Amino acid sequence: MDEKRHSPLVWAIEARGxxxxxxxxRALSGIDLKVRKGDHLTIFGPNGAGKTTLIKLLSTLSKPxxxxxxxxxxxxxxVPEQIRYKLGVVSHSTFLYTNLTVSENLRFYGRMYGLSxxxxxxxxxxxxxxxxxxxxxxxxxxSRGMQQRVAIARAVLHNPSIMLLDEPETGLDPQATVMMRDxxxxxxxxxxxxxxxxxxxxxxIELADQVVILHEGRIAYQASKQEIDAARFKEIxxxxxxxRT
Amino acid sequence: xxxxxxxIFAIFWKDILSELRTKEIxxxxxxxxxxxxxxxxxxxxxxxxxxxxVAPGILWVAFTFAGVLGLNHTFAxxxxxxxxxxxxxxxxxxxxxxxxxxxGSFTFMLVVEAIITPIFLALFNLPIxxxxxxxxxxxxxxxxxxxxxxxxxxxxxxxxxDIMLPILFLPIVVPIIIAAVEATGLVMxxxxxxxxxxxxxxxIAFDVIFLVASAFVFEFVVEE
Numbered sequence: 001m002d003e004k005r006h007s008p009l010v011w012a013i014e015a016r017g018x019x020x021x022x023x024x025x026r027a028l029s030g031i032d033l034k035v036r037k038g039d040h041l042t043i044f045g046p047n048g049a050g051k052t053t054l055i056k057l058l059s060t061l062s063k064p065x066x067x068x069x070x071x072x073x074x075x076x077x078x079v080p081e082q083i084r085y086k087l088g089v090v091s092h093s094t095f096l097y098t099n100l101t102v103s104e105n106l107r108f109y110g111r112m113y114g115l116s117x118x119x120x121x122x123x124x125x126x127x128x129x130x131x132x133x134x135x136x137x138x139x140x141x142x143s144r145g146m147q148q149r150v151a152i153a154r155a156v157l158h159n160p161s162i163m164l165l166d167e168p169e170t171g172l173d174p175q176a177t178v179m180m181r182d183x184x185x186x187x188x189x190x191x192x193x194x195x196x197x198x199x200x201x202x203x204x205i206e207l208a209d210q211v212v213i214l215h216e217g218r219i220a221y222q223a224s225k226q227e228i229d230a231a232r233f234k235e236i237x238x239x240x241x242x243x244r245t
Numbered sequence: 246x247x248x249x250x251x252x253i254f255a256i257f258w259k260d261i262l263s264e265l266r267t268k269e270i271x272x273x274x275x276x277x278x279x280x281x282x283x284x285x286x287x288x289x290x291x292x293x294x295x296x297x298x299v300a301p302g303i304l305w306v307a308f309t310f311a312g313v314l315g316l317n318h319t320f321a322x323x324x325x326x327x328x329x330x331x332x333x334x335x336x337x338x339x340x341x342x343x344x345x346x347x348x349g350s351f352t353f354m355l356v357v358e359a360i361i362t363p364i365f366l367a368l369f370n371l372p373i374x375x376x377x378x379x380x381x382x383x384x385x386x387x388x389x390x391x392x393x394x395x396x397x398x399x400x401x402x403x404x405x406x407d408i409m410l411p412i413l414f415l416p417i418v419v420p421i422i423i424a425a426v427e428a429t430g431l432v433m434x435x436x437x438x439x440x441x442x443x444x445x446x447x448x449i450a451f452d453v454i455f456l457v458a459s460a461f462v463f464e465f466v467v468e469e
């Protein structure tokens with residue numbers, strides 16, 4: 001019954017009344033979201049709006065205080081381990097061990113996901129992020145941009161159906177940002193559902209099928225790409241980020 | 246079951262590999278333990294009268310504080326680049342992470358103890374081959390590492406991590422350390438198995454309690 005209501009055939013992500021509180025502070029309040037399979041959702045919002053908290057809830061890193069969410073029909077409260085197989089997460093932190101080499105990091109995460117044919121898969125993803133020549137270098141010796149590309153390779157190693165990108169461009173110089181975008185674009189088969197948080201309006205709208213502005217833990221604005229007028233959207237965004245009153 | 250062990254081994258091997266690269270913790274822990282043993286050896290002249298009284302305490306003071314030093318790094322290494330989040334995103338239950346980290350801490354402490362113990366025994370003019378002492382060390386270290394791994398995860402989320410770990414952890418492991426000191430004293434006095442069986446039972450009981458409780462509580466410690 002539950003599985004039918006949260007149809008995994010249509011919705012990759014469905015959230016109902018998702019709430020997260022830290023003590024008396026409510027970081028997220030009654031979030032309702034639906035993302036179709038293969039769609040891109042971009043989440044905008046000022047710092048402290050609850051973007052990272054939402055990503056943490058969807059990625060099962062954190063448990064909701066109220067409501068729930070379903071990823072491919074599976075409840076994040078009931079089967080978090082099952083959901084993590086479907087997820088690839090790229091954050092501004094790389095989740096990489098700097099004392100280990102690129103291949104050792106990927107091998108470690110591959111084993112944690114129980115991947116078969118791991119060595120072949122490592123070669124495949126490392127070639128997708130164009131870092132074949134650095135495979136045996138320690139992660140600590142790579143530039144920030146290269147480390148972020150390895151983080152992308154780590155996130156797609158198990159071929160997830162849903163990608164959660166939490167401000168993946170933070171801390172990258174313009175050149176590294178372009179390189180990372182190219183890598184993400186190349187990996188986008190159109191079948192993967194992507195949820196991205198960003199402060200970059202142009203990039204966020206360009207990628208999105210649907211946009212959301214979070215403000216003080218609530219959805220303040222939600223629209224599909226067809227409904228968005230870039231100038232009008234910027235005006236709304238500026239109002240919520242305090243750039244315009 | 247095979248998958249479970251593969252993942253526990255993956256975490257263990259990742260930690261070992263990382264430590265082999267840097268040798269940061271091994272060097273400091275070994276030097277610290279060695280210094281304690283050598284300084285106390287000079288303070289209390291080795292002799293039949295004093296050895297039985299002070300040697301067990303000296304050995305476990307060295308192991309306890311060296312252990313705390315090592316345990317401080319167990320989860321600290323996971324904080325860099327938010328690697329703990331990366332671990333928690335893996336499709337495994339939280340207790341698998343605990344077991345992986347525990348096996349690493351336990352092995353690491355045993356290696357340090359295997360190096361320090363013969364030096365200690367030689368300095369205090371005691372027989373080098375003491376299988377019963379080895380059993381006490383293994384049992385004590387297991388209990389020590391099981392609670393230490395849990396509290397290391399707890400302390401890693403605090404600002405004063407280096408201070409918080411011993412404050413939180415040492416009061417909990419006092420029963421294990423007392424049992425270890427008493428049992429070690431009996432071994433050094435060459436008493437029978439029967440006489441030390443009570444302390445061995447205490448060690449085993451605490452090991453079981455700490456292992457089960459820590460694995461259960463770990464999930465709540467690492468969750469936000």
